[in-house]
Amino acid sequence: MLVKSPETITNLSDCNLSQFPPAVLGMIAEFFKVLSETSRLQILCSLKSGTKNVSEIIEITGLGQANVSKHLKMLSQSGIVERTQQGVQVYYTISNPLIFTICDLVCNSLATNLQQQEEQFKSLQSLQNYF
């Protein structure tokens, strides 16, 4: 056999974080790592409104060409964006819009944290009035 099958994880779709084998945890970590960079998030943002070619992405984000190319490769390899070549131009598109759902959830989580911090701050402030 010339081509090897991708390692299939049984029932990955209905998953439960508490009993993940290390290999799956590694995959999840890898996925998060791709999203843990401001530049890559910027690129994803620029793609939210639709497919763009590399030059457009460079212009929107203001990042360097080689830099963008490297990030796009990473995003592409992790399956977050898809690559299509049309002549000299190469177009990239979000392959799984679930990304944005995930980001929105993170936002909510962050918002909750900020709110809690603000409340703690207020109660701390009212304490200060006694001194």
Place this chain on the structure above:
Amino acid sequence: MLVKSPETITNLSDCNLSQFPPAVLGMIAEFFKVLSETSRLQILCSLKSGTKNVSEIIEITGLGQANVSKHLKMLSQSGIVERTQQGVQVYYTISNPLIFTICDLVCNSLATNLQQQEEQFKSLQSLQNYF
């Protein structure tokens, strides 16, 4: 004023990735970075079934003590877990179960990718039969 207010991001809760200011993208990236480590995911896994103290976490994960301590500090600072001291022991607990929702979404995304890879593999394999 002795205490500074945490920087408040307006309307972070109903957010839209396409028009995030760089500061917010940075916060999101930071959040993902915390989740982008197998060790930290392991720790979170060990906490899914309930509150644990540091020794228990060390035993479950098999990680080194100093290592776990550092990771817990990071998880705690990012608001993902909460710290409670009881005598000599220090207990940690998941403070925002949204984490697991997010991880599950990532799993679904990964599962989709794997499925696509498998289909590509199959079609590639059937092509091979011609040679």
Place this chain on the structure above:
DNA sequence: TTAATAAACAATTTTTCAGTTATATTAGCA
């Protein structure tokens, strides 16, 4: 008070990775 244990902290080493510069590849065109 002392000994033992739990957890945090500090310092160090090693690895990883983002960004940059320079070079290569590829497609379209004169």
Place this chain on the structure above:
DNA sequence: TGCTAATATAACTGAAAAATTGTTTATTAA
């Protein structure tokens, strides 16, 4: 065939951060 533009790749540098080792603080119990 050579030229130009779009994208990719390679090599390098500096900074961040992961893991390890050793040390320190704090709490319980003898």
